[in-house]
Amino acid sequence: MENCPFCKILTGELPSTLVYSDEICTAMMDIQPFNPGHLLVIPNEHISGFSDLPPETGKHIFGIAQKLAQALQMSGIQSDGINLFLADGKAAMQEVPHFHLHIIPRFEGDGFEFRFSPRYLELPTRDELEKNAHHIQQALNID
Numbered sequence: 001m002e003n004c005p006f007c008k009i010l011t012g013e014l015p016s017t018l019v020y021s022d023e024i025c026t027a028m029m030d031i032q033p034f035n036p037g038h039l040l041v042i043p044n045e046h047i048s049g050f051s052d053l054p055p056e057t058g059k060h061i062f063g064i065a066q067k068l069a070q071a072l073q074m075s076g077i078q079s080d081g082i083n084l085f086l087a088d089g090k091a092a093m094q095e096v097p098h099f100h101l102h103i104i105p106r107f108e109g110d111g112f113e114f115r116f117s118p119r120y121l122e123l124p125t126r127d128e129l130e131k132n133a134h135h136i137q138q139a140l141n142i143d
């Protein structure tokens with residue numbers, strides 16, 4: 001896709017530091033890492049959002065992410081844990097409109113954290129949970 005930085009990386013128009021590539025996906029070093037060793041896994045085809053990702057591609061990407069996370073932890077780069085992070089949509093902090101799965105090495109005191117709203121401390125009632133579960137079940141459409 002025109003003007004997509006990840007597509008430009010895949011065609012070689014923009015530089016990158018690749019770690020892994022196959023016929024379906026490519027993994028590269030994030031140029032603005034949360035921690036050293038932060039990786040991105042992207043489909044080779046331009047796919048914007050999570051809901052557009054073909055399930056088979058998603059399975060493949062997740063399997064490669066698992067191997068990369070294992071490699072990261074064996075690499076000597078400080079990584080006492082791993083966060084997988086997927087930002088789907090602008091409101092969820094997706095900055096590049098080409099699906100990408102973050103693999104983020106973690107360690108105690110690395111300063112990376114999620115900040116929750118005060119609402120987080122107010123636990124929903126069971127009725128609210130049931131109501132929301134019902135809405136999701138109503139919308140769930142699995143072939």
Ligand SMILES: [Zn+2]
Pocket residue numbers: 001004005006007008045046047097098
């Ligand atoms: Zn793209």
